[in-house]
């Protein structure tokens with residue numbers, strides 16, 4: 001859970017930090033990134049390998 005106001009991670013539903021604005025201190029489950037650079041890199045490597053295999057087949 002993550003506070004929408006101060007971005008602090010907590011296990012509580014409401015952030016207890018005193019400097020947090022009331023009403024904005026409700027915590028939310030952080031959404032996972034839509035894609036990660038690692039995944040893109042893995043896809044690129046798969047593609048590169050595919051091209052490499054095709055190139056070998058032509059030789």
Ligand SMILES: [Zn+2]
Pocket residue numbers: 003004005006007008015016017020025
């Ligand atoms: Zn907070």
